[in-house]
Amino acid sequence: MGNLNKEIRDGDHPDITEERLKSTFDTHKMAAQIYNSQRAADRRNEITSAVLKIPELQDIKPLPFLSREEKVEEAARKIGILSEHLYDLVNVNDGAELYHLNNVVIGGEGNPLALHGVMFIPVLQAQATDEQKKKWLYRAMKREIIGTYAQTEMGHGSNLRKLETTATYDKATEEFVLNSPTTTSMKWWPGNLGKSTNYAVVVATLIINEKDYGPHSFMVQLRDENTHKPLPNIEVGDIGPKMAYNATDNGFLKLNHLRIPRTNMLMKHVKVEKDGTYIKPPHAKMSYSAMVHVRAHMNNTMAYFLASSLTIAVRYSSIRRQGHINPKEPEVKVLEYQTQQHRLFPHIARAYAFSFAGAETVRLYEKVKKDMESGETELMADLHALTSGLKSVVTYLTMQGIEQARQSCGGHGYSMASYISEIYGIAIGGCTYEGENMVMLLQLARYLMKAAKAVKEGKKVEGLVGYLSAPDNRHSLIDRTPEKSYDTYLKTFEHIARQQIFRAFDKLEKMLTSGLPHSEAWNKCSVELTRASRLHTRLFIAQAFARRVHDVVDFHIKEALDDLLHLHLNYELLDVASYALEDGHLCGEQMNFIRSELYRSLGKIRPNAVSYVDAWELSDMELRSVLGRRDGHVYENLYKWAQNSSLNRTDVLPVFEKYLKPLMMSARKNSKL
Ligand SMILES: CCCCC/C=C\C/C=C\C/C=C\C=C\C(=O)SCCNC(=O)CCNC(=O)[C@H](O)C(C)(C)COP(=O)(O)OP(=O)(O)OC[C@H]1O[C@@H](n2cnc3c(N)ncnc32)[C@H](O)[C@@H]1OP(=O)(O)O
Numbered sequence: 001m002g003n004l005n006k007e008i009r010d011g012d013h014p015d016i017t018e019e020r021l022k023s024t025f026d027t028h029k030m031a032a033q034i035y036n037s038q039r040a041a042d043r044r045n046e047i048t049s050a051v052l053k054i055p056e057l058q059d060i061k062p063l064p065f066l067s068r069e070e071k072v073e074e075a076a077r078k079i080g081i082l083s084e085h086l087y088d089l090v091n092v093n094d095g096a097e098l099y100h101l102n103n104v105v106i107g108g109e110g111n112p113l114a115l116h117g118v119m120f121i122p123v124l125q126a127q128a129t130d131e132q133k134k135k136w137l138y139r140a141m142k143r144e145i146i147g148t149y150a151q152t153e154m155g156h157g158s159n160l161r162k163l164e165t166t167a168t169y170d171k172a173t174e175e176f177v178l179n180s181p182t183t184t185s186m187k188w189w190p191g192n193l194g195k196s197t198n199y200a201v202v203v204a205t206l207i208i209n210e211k212d213y214g215p216h217s218f219m220v221q222l223r224d225e226n227t228h229k230p231l232p233n234i235e236v237g238d239i240g241p242k243m244a245y246n247a248t249d250n251g252f253l254k255l256n257h258l259r260i261p262r263t264n265m266l267m268k269h270v271k272v273e274k275d276g277t278y279i280k281p282p283h284a285k286m287s288y289s290a291m292v293h294v295r296a297h298m299n300n301t302m303a304y305f306l307a308s309s310l311t312i313a314v315r316y317s318s319i320r321r322q323g324h325i326n327p328k329e330p331e332v333k334v335l336e337y338q339t340q341q342h343r344l345f346p347h348i349a350r351a352y353a354f355s356f357a358g359a360e361t362v363r364l365y366e367k368v369k370k371d372m373e374s375g376e377t378e379l380m381a382d383l384h385a386l387t388s389g390l391k392s393v394v395t396y397l398t399m400q401g402i403e404q405a406r407q408s409c410g411g412h413g414y415s416m417a418s419y420i421s422e423i424y425g426i427a428i429g430g431c432t433y434e435g436e437n438m439v440m441l442l443q444l445a446r447y448l449m450k451a452a453k454a455v456k457e458g459k460k461v462e463g464l465v466g467y468l469s470a471p472d473n474r475h476s477l478i479d480r481t482p483e484k485s486y487d488t489y490l491k492t493f494e495h496i497a498r499q500q501i502f503r504a505f506d507k508l509e510k511m512l513t514s515g516l517p518h519s520e521a522w523n524k525c526s527v528e529l530t531r532a533s534r535l536h537t538r539l540f541i542a543q544a545f546a547r548r549v550h551d552v553v554d555f556h557i558k559e560a561l562d563d564l565l566h567l568h569l570n571y572e573l574l575d576v577a578s579y580a581l582e583d584g585h586l587c588g589e590q591m592n593f594i595r596s597e598l599y600r601s602l603g604k605i606r607p608n609a610v611s612y613v614d615a616w617e618l619s620d621m622e623l624r625s626v627l628g629r630r631d632g633h634v635y636e637n638l639y640k641w642a643q644n645s646s647l648n649r650t651d652v653l654p655v656f657e658k659y660l661k662p663l664m665m666s667a668r669k670n671s672k673l
Pocket residue numbers: 118149151152157158159160161191285288289291292293294297298301380381384432433434435436439443446447
């Protein structure tokens with residue numbers, strides 16, 4: 001049968017092997033839960049093994065030692081080699097396999113095809129007519145052309161209706177004239193726009209006969225397909241270094257009265273006829289599909305970033321010994337400290353929770369995508385609400401978790417050798433891209449307020465907001481019933497979300513009744529509204545976690561997930577408990593119970609801690625972390641890693657002769673005077 005933890009190897013650090021031997025579950029079976037099937041988990045490992053056999057696909061040196069230009073070049077070099085091996089390595093129609101291949105070979109810092117795969121192809125799939133697909137999509141899929149999604153401008157990202165780039169229809173020539181009239185109208189941020197791409201779907205405000213029809217998508221060729229030089233009337237370049245994600249050339253784009261054929265507007269759902277007649281889409285926001293696509297998948301990417309940093313931190317904490325719990329015994333692994341466990345374990349539970357919530361979201365997304373193909377749009381609002389809330393909550397909590405992982409590694413966590421700071425920099429971009437978090441929470445709040453209104457009017461609401469119509473207990477039953485089901489916790493989360501949604505609703509209604517215009521009242525209630533959105537979303541995450549545990553058949557996996565869920569529910573509830581204490585739904589005695597359950601959970605998780613992170617099956621190649629090495633041999637490799645520093649090429653740097661020596665000489669001379 002072998003070891004339950006599949007990462008055990010001879011020669012590993014004994015402290016980490018000791019952890020793995022304690023595993024109560026098969027880590028590869030757990031991977032099947034995380035990646036949604038045993039087959040998907042197997043494929044990940046097969047892909048990793050195949051990549052390890054191709055020497056040209058290995059990092060030329062640790063990425064933190066590369067300059068920005070070298071990072072861009074290195075990612076492009078690997079993309080080139082990958083194209084030769086692509087069909088042998090992965091099923092190119094499987095997004096999860098492609099994503100994994102990218103993570104192993106290139107990592108999260110980006111590559112020239114990042115936006116091509118994440119947004120350019122999806123936007124063409126969703127919004128191009130069959131004829132347009134023949135012209136661009138199939139070439140894009142074969143990588144004959146490389147594209148991006150150019151929407152955000154220097155002056156506007158959140159408020160799409162105020163995009164300044166115009167696409168004015170010229171009936172006489174049957175062309176659109178694309179123009180960036182001001183500095184602020186320049187496209188600013190689109191990934192890979194700077195240097196890599198030769199095409200872009202540009203989002204611009206459509207003008208026909210001087211009437212503004214709002215944002216629409218247009219295919220624009222940016223560069224010559226052979227020379228890669230920008231075409232006439234186009235200024236394009238890189239926006240400069242960022243906090244992280246620096247292998248990607250996020251770019252700017254200025255369009256100077258550029259003429260494109262009418263047929264370059266993506267017209268699957270919306271049309272502009274030759275004579276300028278505008279034909280509306282079945283749903284006004286269908287053109288936002290590429291954003292929804294990314295938002296729907298972001299839970300899983302965030303879960304992955306969070307799990308990566310926790311894998312690093314937990315493995316390191318199992319070999320790092322410092323201080324004593326019992327002064328008579330040797331120094332302990334820092335993982336023994338309750339503070340360290342409290343710092344890390346709840347985030348492990350969140351990574352699992354985000355992955356499970358992510359799987360449900362992707363399922364809904366796939367359904368809505370299919371519906372949209374036939375013009376059916378009924379579930380679009382539900383999906384928009386769900387993805388808006390999740391994108392905001394999950395990115396924010398991921399940011400918190402990664403930072404805790406970094407701090408839990410002490411000084412070495414701050415070194416790029418941990419790689420956590422890079423993961424952090426990449427992940428927190430998610431709080432901003434695909435809709436700034438507050439803006440998206442307020443989108444969900446619109447949906448919640450509509451549901452609250454319906455309930456107040458005596459109507460029954462269903463689906464994601466069904467709990468607003470369901471009966472509520474005045475007092476939480478946590479610790480009040482002999483039965484230990486998670487339902488009592490979930491009902492308490494429901495109560496908290498419901499109370500906050502109605503609190504925000506009542507406040508808004510009061511202001512509206514007092515005569516305040518809707519937009520002003522909305523702004524004055526917006527902090528309460530975002531709180532409602534967060535609580536609703538955190539309820540969904542907890543429910544998704546419970547649903548998954550409920551469905552698991554394997555006894556040991558179920559038991560291990562059950563322990564994580566128990567920790568999750570107690571930790572999350574403590575985090576939001578003030579809402580339930582305010583109205584007496586929870587009392588002090590119940591808070592004590594929840595706290596003691598949380599501490600008990602930490603102890604229960606402790607023996608499996610390394611196995612919970614190992615179950616993500618993140619190879620050394622993809623983690624790129626000295627602290628997170630699978631074998632636990634951190635210290636000697638930290639020393640080796642530092643040898644890569646270019647500052648170590650010579651014993652004495654030129655700055656010594658140039659600046660330090662004169663400084664010290666002059667100081668010595670002065671002290672002799
Ligand atoms: C596949 C793997 C992915 C992994 C990713 C991993 C790594 C990625 C790495 C790097 C990043 C990559 C890419 C990043 C790309 C970008 O950032 S692209 C730019 C993204 N920009 C935004 O997200 C802008 C945010 N703003 C908006 O979306 C809109 O402006 C906003 C929705 C805020 C408002 O739109 P507007 O047209 O002004 O709406 P109204 O106020 O008129 O009406 C709102 C009503 O419309 C409904 N609605 C809005 N959007 C949708 C939608 N998508 N679907 C359905 N319905 C929608 C909304 O609910 C309102 O309805 P009610 O009136 O309340 O009924």
